[in-house]
Amino acid sequence: MRTPPNERLTSDIAEATLPATSGSERRCILSGDNAPRDMLVRLAISPDGLVLPDVAGKAPGRGAWIGISRAALETAVTDGHLKRALMRAFKGAHLTIPEDLPARIETALARHLGDRLGLELRSGNIVLGSARIEEQARAGRLAALLHASDSSEDGRRKLDQAWRVGREVEGSGERGQVLPLDRNALSVALGRDNVVHLGVAGHSGDMRAAARVLQAVSRLSRYVAGGISPGSAADMMDNSGRDTPGHSDRPQAGRSAQDEYVKD
Structure with missing residues (x-):
């Protein structure tokens, strides 16, 4: 099935459009798990180095993908895990991580x-x-x-x-x-x-x-x-509504390893 189009990066958050679907997978830079890219959240950097959510996965340049909960991301921001992972993903580029990045993503x-x-x-x-x-x-x-x-x-x-x-x-x-x-x-x-x-x-x-x-x-x-x-x-x-209202937790079979960041 086709998934919806997404949105374009701005100086604050992504603004929705109608995206095309990609069946490719990406690796979360924090957990190391692979998942279809339309189930992850892409992070991109603005020209001045500000790390921003790119919900559409359309911003130019290198991007990094995350697939953890907001609570886990807040911990990763606090303990420096996110900064270290982003430094690796963006090859040591100068980065500024907003304190409210988890809220911006939500x-x-x-x-x-x-x-x-x-x-x-x-x-x-x-x-x-x-x-x-x-x-x-x-x-x-x-x-x-x-x-x-x-x-x-x-x-x-x-x-x-x-x-x-x-x-x-x-x-x-x-x-x-x-x-x-x-x-x-x-x-x-x-x-x-x-x-x-x-x-x-x-x-x-x-x-x-x-x-x-x-x-x-x-x-x-x-x-x-x-x-x-x-x-x-x-x-x-x-699995509409079975066990846990809102989503299914069944893992997807046949996952293949992918880079956690790509230029796309």
Whole structure:
């Protein structure tokens, strides 16, 4: 499945566009683990040496890739591990690492997800309103079901049940994805009031929109909650809501070693 386009580096954070997918892998400079590049976060340096998140992986020059959680990155910043790893990756170039780099990365990933949802809404792929979501879910027309982080358990349970009916997986315990964004963030991203739940349409088996959205959800969720371990939007679609709402922790088989930094 194709993954979404991403964004271009600015002096602060990446601004979302629609990127092309790359199936290549990169190695995290901090953990040494390999993963598909669209599950990692690329760091690039501005002309004055400032280290910035390049969520789209499009900034020119050499880049370094990380795939750990925000909490682990904060520790790496504090103990100097990140600085040492970046010095190796960027061949001793003069670097300035912002103290708030972990927060900047989260902001960039959240903006990317919000922009992705906005793009899919304009393309007619987002279903809003609990009644309409339930109707479309029962009819089997939703490829993904998403809930705000501050949505109620009762509201999620009702829509999850309708979604299982439409997917013909009653009794499986599958649930929609609980997003790392609250209703306020979703409302701003979609330009609507009080967005608590949303569905991603999957007409006639076309799962491309859901794959694009779930890839952005997965990358942010893993960074915020537990590290960006190898996986893909396909993993999330195959394991929607099982065990841990929001993502699947199954490792991807057949990983090959790749350089942790490349000029691309």
